[in-house]
Amino acid sequence: MDFAMRVFDEMPERNLVSWNSLIVGFSQNKLWYRAVEVFREILREVSVIPDQVSISTAFSICANTGSLYMGRQVHGVSVKHGLVALAYVKNSLMDMYNKCGCFEDAVNFFRTIEGRDVVTWNVMSMGLAHNNHFEEACNYFWFMIREGISPDEASFSTALHASANLAALDQGTLIHNQIIKTGFLENVAVSSPLITMYGKCGSLVEASRVFEEIGNRNVVCWTAIIAAYQQHGCAEKVIQLFEEMLADGIEPDYITFVCVLSACSHAGQVEKGFSYFDKMSHVHMMKPGPEHYSCMVDMLSRAGRLEEAKKFIKSMPVEPGPTVWGALLGSCRNYGNIELAIEVAERLFEIEPKNSGNYVLLSNMYTRYGKLEEANNVWRRMEVNGVRKDPGCSWIDIKNNTYVFMVQDESHPQTVEIYEMLRKLAELVKKKGYVADTQLAVNSTEEYKEQSLWYHSERLALAFGLLNLPDGAPIRIKKNLRTCGDCHTVIKLASEIFGREIIVRDINRFHRFSGGLCSCGDYW
Known part of the structure; x- marks a missing residue:
C-alpha cells in the first residue's frame, strides 16, 4: 500500500476510479483507519462524487470495525447522492447494520427493498445467523425459494450453518434435497458445510457418505469430516483421517490441528498429541x-x-x-x-x-x-x-416439533407417563448394577439426593423419547450444559436395556450410546 500511495500521490490527474482504487486497497489490506481517511478526502474533493463502489466499501469498513456511528453517516451520504437503491449499496448497508448489532434496522431496510436478488437474501440470512437467529435464517432460505429466487452456494452454506447450530436434522435434510435438486453437491463450498451439518446433528453416517461422494476434496472438506468425528469422540478415526489427508498431499490448516489435538485429548493419547503439536511448528511451519x-x-x-x-x-x-x-x-x-x-x-x-x-x-x-x-x-x-x-435444559425433536425439558419439569401433557417411565427405568438399571453417584446432586439434601438425579432434564427427554419414538429409532437429545456423570451412566445402561442408539449432544461434545457403551469410552 505504501507503493500504491506513492503512485497515487504522483498522479497529475485523479478521478473517482483512482480514489476508489485507493480506498478498496486499504480496505482489502485491513488498514481501516487509512481507508476511512481516504473516504473522507473523497467527500471533500469538489471534482469527484462518490459512487456505489466508494459507498459500499465505506459500509464494509464500518461493518468490519463495528463503527455504527460512521455507518449511519455513510447511510446519510448514500441517500444524499441517490445511491441507496443500488444493489451494491443496499446489500452493503444491510451487512453493516447486521454486523454493528443493529439487527432491527437491517430487517426494516430489507423489507423496503423491491426486486430483491439472491445476494440481498443472502446478506439478510447471514445477518440472522450472525446474530444467532438461526431458526429465522432457515425460514428466510425457504421464503427466498418461494419468491422464485434460486439459491447459490452462499445461500446453501448459510442455511446449513443455521441448521447445524440448531441441530435440526430434518431441516438440514430438506436443504440437502435442494442441494441435490439444484446440482450444487459437487461444490466444496456447499459440501463442506453439509458434512458439518450432519456431524452437528448427530448423523455421522450421512456426514461420512457426503464426504465419500466429494471428488475433488480440499483441506476444508477434510477438516469438516475430521471435526465431525472429533465431536463424536472417535479419536482413532480422526487420526486415521488426518494421516490419509497428509498422504493425499493436503496440507492441514489451523482448524485441522485443533480437531486432531482435541481428539488426542479426549482419547487420553498424550504422547501422540505432543508429537502432532511439535510437527505443527517443525514440519508444517505453523505457529500454534x-x-x-x-x-x-x-x-x-x-x-x-x-x-x-x-x-x-x-x-x-x-x-x-x-x-x-x-x-x-x-x-x-x-x-x-x-x-x-x-x-x-x-x-x-x-x-x-x-x-x-x-x-x-x-x-x-x-x-x-x-x-x-x-x-x-x-x-x-x-x-x-x-x-x-444458567438453568439446565434439554430438548428433543419429534415429528417436526421441539420439546424442551427443565430440571423437575412437570409442564408437559405426558408428565405422568414420563415419570412412570423414569420409575421403570430406575428399576431396570438397578438390576444392571447401577448405583447413584449422589456426590453429583450437590444442591439437594441427603435424603433426596438420588431422587433429584432422576429429574435431570436429559432423563426427562430420554423418557419422553422412549415413549414417543418408534422402536429401534435413534433418540437424539440436546442439552445446553455439560451432561452429568450419573446421567451418562444411566443413558449408557438404557441403550443396552432398550436396544436403542441414544445420541446426546451437550455443550462440549456428542455422546453416542449403543449396547451399553459410549463413544467417549467414559473418558470425557
Missing part, C-alpha cells in the same frame, strides 16, 4: 495459537497430570485465556484437587467475571468436600457481581 495450547492443557489435565499442565501454562508464549484455565479447572474437579481449583478459579473470576459456570463448578467442589460456608461465599460473590446461573 491459543486453541492449540488450550488443547494441550486439556490433554494433560484430563490425564491427571495437573502439575504438568500448570507448568505448561507458565511456559506458553501467549497469554493463557479462559479456555486454557477452564480446561484445568474442569480436571481439578475430576481429580479432586481443590487447592489448585481455588487458584485457577480466582484467575477465571478475573478474566471472565460474568461466566456462571466457573462459580458453580468451584461451589460444587466445596460442597462435595463439606466446605459449605466456602460454597455459600461463592454464591454470595455471584450475587454481588450480578451473575446468574
